[in-house]
Amino acid sequence: MRLAYDILLFLHLVGWAIVLGGTIVTLREARLPKGALHGILTALVTGIAMVGLAQASDELRDPNNAKIAVKLVIALVVTGLIVYGTRRPEKVTRGLAGAILGLTVVNVAVAAIWR
Structure with a gap:
């Protein structure tokens, strides 16, 4: 189970590294990176699977539900922004890319700092 x-x-x-790195690289061009949609969907699906696995396992620590809820909301917002930017690339602005970048950094910070 641990493996x-x-x-x-x-x-x-x-998945989060793909979103973060790709967004940093393309921030000046006001476009989304090609792999951003795949990266965020990977991060979202694996995050949900990790929570389910931790809840079902006796050997893993029970997840903090408040932390998981905050991370899930941020991940869903980032997913929505990336899907919007992928479907309408002409509407992507530096502000949209900056919002994706900022929320990704916040999600990583919540994961690392919140105990």
Whole structure:
């Protein structure tokens, strides 16, 4: 069970890294990176799977539900912004890309700091 959780955690971090790194690289051009949609969907799905696995396992620590709720809301907002920007690339502004970047950083900070 622990190995499956660790693999999901690795994929979750890779998904957020794709969104963060890609958005930083394309911020000046006011466009979304090609892999942003795949990255956020990977992060969202693996995050939900990690919570389910932690809830079902006796060997893993029970997740903090308030922290998970905050992270889920932020992830859903980032997903919505990326889907919007992917469907309408002509509407992508530096503000939209900056919002995605900022919310991604907040989500990573919540994960790292909130205990």
